Amino acid sequence: MEKIQMSVPLVEMDGDEMTRVLWQQIKDILLTPYIDLKTVYYDLGLKKRDETADRITVEAAEATKKYGVAVKCATITPNAQRVEEYNLKQMWKSPNGTIRAILDGTVFRTPIIVKNVKPFVKTWDKPITIARHAYGDIYKDVELKVEKKGLAELVFTGEDGRVTKEVIHDFAGPGILLGMHNLNQSIESFARACFNYALDQNQDLWFSTKDTISKKYDHTFKDIFQEVYDKEYKDRFEAAGIEYFYTLIDDAVARVIRSSGGFIWACKNYDGDVMSDMVATAFGSLAMMTSVLVSPEGNYEYEAAHGTVTRHYYQHLKGEETSTNPVATLFAWTGALRKRGELDNLDDLVQFANKLEKAAVDTIEEGVMTKDLAILAEGDKKVVNTRQFLEEVNARLIKSL
Structure with a gap:
């Protein structure tokens, strides 16, 4: 079949660890064979954020404002252990928090329902x-560690110079503050x-x-x-x-x-x-939930509602087989493609997104699933690894197309 054409690109935000692996597999197996995929690409992997002093996250958010629709892979929000593991310059803030602050939106998260879970x-x-x-x-x-005895106050200075104060706590010794x-x-x-x-x-x-x-x-x-x-x-x-x-x-x-x-x-x-x-x-599973950020101006950013699946990533690096559920990441892509199609009056793109989602749900309801769902599902089931699952979805997608 002839590839579906796009007129306006998506903003594509790549991510970290196992979800980054899923990201590429989804594109290779289920998207690029069928769509002339146009994206404005930003690598929000932790190393790239560190290299750019997190500027790339801001640029990705600004691009979302420009193009109207974005799709985002899961990313690491570093803690002290991650700073050491990745040799980071500092403990960078949550990229999701940065993007959401810039877009000033609301996140809507809805579970993906399958009959056998x-x-x-x-x-x-x-x-x-x-x-x-x-x-x-x-x-x-804004956070502060209190190292010694002292008075903590909340202070607001108006543009007219007037100062308003409230006492937070009179510390008798070390503690912590958060504003x-x-x-x-x-x-x-x-x-x-x-x-x-x-x-x-x-x-x-x-x-x-x-x-x-x-x-x-x-x-x-x-x-x-x-x-x-x-x-x-x-x-x-x-x-x-x-x-x-x-x-x-x-x-x-x-x-x-x-x-x-x-x-x-x-x-x-x-x-x-x-x-x-x-x-x-x-x-059922964190990997079975859609998530979309909607800004007041009508910009949309789709993402999976779960993290980067670190444990599976370490197994993957050892060459071990993993059965990681890619459904939420897949639905981030379908949500973004559907919205792009709706905004650009591309019915073929909308219908493709709908058929791809149905193919994923049908695969699970027919008993083919990753390990996380097999533990929960009723009836007959066949446990597959991530790539096998995506290929099963692809087989059903081909039939529907």
Whole structure:
């Protein structure tokens, strides 16, 4: 068949370790044979980020603003051990945090459902989408180690020179400090993205924070959401027959576990990070979850919701066979290709993305899967390595094409 043509490139952000290996295999087996793949390539591998003093991450985010759609491989966020392992100049910040801050978007994460993998929570029969604020909080924090006795204060100096102070703690000895911030404008963008997504999906929207403890920080999130809802969305939600409500995150967790799913759960940045992992795992596997960052300007960045699969990478380096699940990384590509096709009116590209996703799901539902799913799946199953799985998907894709 003639290759599908693209008119505008995707921004392609390569990554680290085992997911970098999956990235190339997916392109070689399932994409480039069928698509005249156009991308603007950025290597966000840890070594390249270190070489460029992380400038390449900023450039990739700016390119996403220019071209509108990006696809990103999983990347390492270094800790002290990684600094030593890779001989880094410093402990670079999370590339995801940097990109999300520049795009000021909201991350929507939804599990990929297959019939033969049942959720651990028996009542869940519909996907739960986590809407995660993608700016600020601990991902843009400032930290300080206190080495001796002293007074810690929170100080704000207005442009008029007026100073506002709050005492954080009077230290009697060593300790630690952390400063976080957020922006009303970003919170408003987060709220609108969540309300719009709920209307688009025709699903209820839940929002949760800890405003009883954080009476200014978290309470501001709660207040802004309610103001935006009352002014701009209440009538539209009522007309659509869907509900928005706020609750404490403690109560939200209890409600989620008792629910049947089928709603959107909006969370602050860190809460969304943790809860999306919980939801993905409870539905089956972290490797079975889609993730898309949507900016207020309508830019999209697709990625896998899991990490770089370090253990499998070390096995791979030894020449050992690995059965790493590539589905979330594959769906990052299909999500980006579909959106590129929608924006550029390329129906062939949209249909290809849909057929590729169906081929992946059909492969698993027909009993062919990687080791992580074989542990969970019901019925007959055949465990394959990563390349074999991709080739099985390709066989089904060829039939559908």
